[in-house]
Amino acid sequence: MAISLNKGERLSLSKEAPHLKKVLVxxxxxxxxxDGADFDLDASAFLxxxxxxxxxxxxFIFYNQLKSSCGSVQHTGDxxxxxxxxxxxxxxVDLSRVPAEVQKIAFTVTIHxxxxxxxxxxxxxxxxxxxxxxxxxxxxxRYDLAEDASTExxxxxxxxxxxxxxxxxxxxxxxxxxxxxxxxxxYGINI
Amino acid sequence: MxxxxxxxxxxxxxxxxxxxxxxxxxWEPATTALTLDANAFALAASxxxxxxxxFIFYNQPTLPGGxxxxxxxxxxFTITFAALPAGIEHIVIALTIDQxxxxxxxxxxxxxxRTEIRDAQTQxxxxxxxxxxRMMAETALIIGELYLRNGEWKFRAVGQGFVGGLxxxxxxxxxxxxxxxxxxxxxxxxxxxxxxxxxxxxxxxxKITLEKKGSSISLEKKGAGFDELVINLNWNQGSAxxxxxxxRLTGSGRVDLDLGCLFKLRDGRxxxxxxxxxxxxxxxxxxxxxxxxxxxxxxxxxxxxLRINGREWAHIDRIVVFALxxxxxxxxxxxxxxxxxRTPHQPTLEIRLDSHRNDQRxxxxxxxxxxxxxxxxxxxxxxxxxxxxxxxxxGFGLRWVAGSKG
Numbered sequence: 001m002a003i004s005l006n007k008g009e010r011l012s013l014s015k016e017a018p019h020l021k022k023v024l025v026x027x028x029x030x031x032x033x034x035d036g037a038d039f040d041l042d043a044s045a046f047l048x049x050x051x052x053x054x055x056x057x058x059x060f061i062f063y064n065q066l067k068s069s070c071g072s073v074q075h076t077g078d079x080x081x082x083x084x085x086x087x088x089x090x091x092x093v094d095l096s097r098v099p100a101e102v103q104k105i106a107f108t109v110t111i112h113x114x115x116x117x118x119x120x121x122x123x124x125x126x127x128x129x130x131x132x133x134x135x136x137x138x139x140x141x142r143y144d145l146a147e148d149a150s151t152e153x154x155x156x157x158x159x160x161x162x163x164x165x166x167x168x169x170x171x172x173x174x175x176x177x178x179x180x181x182x183x184x185x186x187y188g189i190n191i
Numbered sequence: 192m193x194x195x196x197x198x199x200x201x202x203x204x205x206x207x208x209x210x211x212x213x214x215x216x217x218w219e220p221a222t223t224a225l226t227l228d229a230n231a232f233a234l235a236a237s238x239x240x241x242x243x244x245x246f247i248f249y250n251q252p253t254l255p256g257g258x259x260x261x262x263x264x265x266x267x268f269t270i271t272f273a274a275l276p277a278g279i280e281h282i283v284i285a286l287t288i289d290q291x292x293x294x295x296x297x298x299x300x301x302x303x304x305r306t307e308i309r310d311a312q313t314q315x316x317x318x319x320x321x322x323x324x325r326m327m328a329e330t331a332l333i334i335g336e337l338y339l340r341n342g343e344w345k346f347r348a349v350g351q352g353f354v355g356g357l358x359x360x361x362x363x364x365x366x367x368x369x370x371x372x373x374x375x376x377x378x379x380x381x382x383x384x385x386x387x388x389x390x391x392x393x394x395x396x397x398k399i400t401l402e403k404k405g406s407s408i409s410l411e412k413k414g415a416g417f418d419e420l421v422i423n424l425n426w427n428q429g430s431a432x433x434x435x436x437x438x439r440l441t442g443s444g445r446v447d448l449d450l451g452c453l454f455k456l457r458d459g460r461x462x463x464x465x466x467x468x469x470x471x472x473x474x475x476x477x478x479x480x481x482x483x484x485x486x487x488x489x490x491x492x493x494x495x496x497l498r499i500n501g502r503e504w505a506h507i508d509r510i511v512v513f514a515l516x517x518x519x520x521x522x523x524x525x526x527x528x529x530x531x532x533r534t535p536h537q538p539t540l541e542i543r544l545d546s547h548r549n550d551q552r553x554x555x556x557x558x559x560x561x562x563x564x565x566x567x568x569x570x571x572x573x574x575x576x577x578x579x580x581x582x583x584x585x586g587f588g589l590r591w592v593a594g595s596k597g
Contacts, residue, residue: 034333119197122196123196123197
């Protein structure tokens with residue numbers, strides 16, 4: 001059964017998914033039914049070294065750079081409105097192909113132009129981010145963005161990190177202001 | 192605590208957990224040219240209404256089965272959680288501008304819409320949602336949503352809406368809308384075939400405000416005739432500040448209005464239905480008009496009601512509905528009084544008491560006339576010193592003696 005996160009919770013899922021190999025991180029939300037600027041949520045991934053920073057901008061996978069240079073992380077593409085069923089954006093990670101120097105992969109979700117559009121996660125219908133073990137197609141963890149982080153505009157969903165020869169997932173659920181730019185700075189990318 | 196758009200709070204986890212809450216809406220400036228209507232949508236888990244009866248608005252002020260009551264002044268809802276029908280998991284509260292788009296109005300003409308969630312019993316404010324509305328082009332605004340999550344009721348402040356007004360708002364929640372009050376009335380629609388399931392009939396959003404003295408409208412008899420007609424008089428009964436304990440004791444600061452009518456039947460009989468002299472009338476016997484109690488306590492937020500048995504409309508010739516200030520100095524302007532006339536399958540009629548005359552104690556509100564079986568409603572809003580003068584003006588020919596309330 002998937003673990004439903006609350007704000008600030010950290011969960012180590014070594015029992016739930018001890019031999020993760022292929023991971024899907026899915027982001028979904030409802031298209032805006034009311035009038036006004038669309039809600040455009042973006043899922044991103046950062047490949048991080050032991051210092052918690054990216055090695056270069058190539059380690060930042062987002063809507064303008066859909067694939068890591070190593071090919072281990074693939075973004076399925078930008079959805080700008082949330083239209084459609086199921087996950088609206090997804091990142092597929094093949095852990096066997098992640099370079100050895102990468103200790104950790106952080107997954108984030110941000111609202112595009114949140115400040116200009118005066119939007120936050122609480123205003124978006126049914127926004128979530130979830131982690132799926134792609135080999136078994138089982139949902140491992142889910143964060144309901146509108147409930148516990150309603151006024152936030154940027155969120156670290158969770159981190160996959162090396163543990164010996166295994167990978168583990170830590171569910172972070174930490175919200176921030178400042179959008180994607182703030183996330184980039186935190187991981188060592190100058191914007 | 193003040194909420195921002197997007198923020199949510201738990202109602203159930205509040206201590207003590209309220210059994211019922213009031214969601215009260217107010218706006219600034221308080222005096223505005225906009226005609227604002229509060230609406231509620233009771234939704235199933237699917238996010239849609241189960242049927243059109245789950246839309247609570249001026250033509251339908253309560254949820255069948257209970258749990259949601261729209262106040263007569265149209266500015267608040269009382270939600271009793273335990274009384275809600277099973278399967279209702281969301282209650283959306285919205286505010287709309289009547290014919291806003293057609294009149295070139297929007298929420299941008301207000302500076303703020305303020306919502307308070309109160310414990311219905313203690314009136315303690317659990318949360319407030321002040322929403323700045325300047326620049327908003329919307330004419331329908333979703334204020335917020337009460338929703339059930341993991342067994343607890345929560346409220347989320349929303350503050351989003353529709354430029355197109357009530358019709359797109361209602362459709363969003365699955366309400367079938369027959370007429371869009373915000374677009375010009377279409378040419379006479381073809382006669383609808385008799386429908387087996389009345390609930391399948393699209394809901395009428397129409398509300399007609401009789402703006403000017405002498406303006407009138409005819410409610411046409413359809414099929415078996417009219418059902419029950421309900422005439423409601425509602426007025427500003429004074430806030431706790433101006434009324435209050437001592438205000439009530441000294442009789443100052445509050446105006447008490449009485450609703451009544453003069454009637455004439457087809458057989459020539461005439462009379463009055465009013466609290467004075469305990470002439471409350473009857474629905475089943477002539478005059479087929481009944482006054483529902485007299486509420487001098489002001490405890491009812493709904494004001495006063497006159498009911499007319501529409502099935503007996505054929506026996507009625509005409510009715511003049513009036514309001515009376517029984518005690519205290521007449522101050523009509525302060526009452527901010529509104530008369531609504533509701534009858535099933537007909538648009539709601541609304542008449543505001545305007546062109547105030549504070550030297551007079553009575554106001555003739557509306558004339559209801561039987562014209563070939565139809566009900567012709569005319570706005571009067573004419574002020575008179577007493578019953579005798581009013582009677583003379585409309586020619587009922589009654590004899591008047593001084594009376595008092597029992």
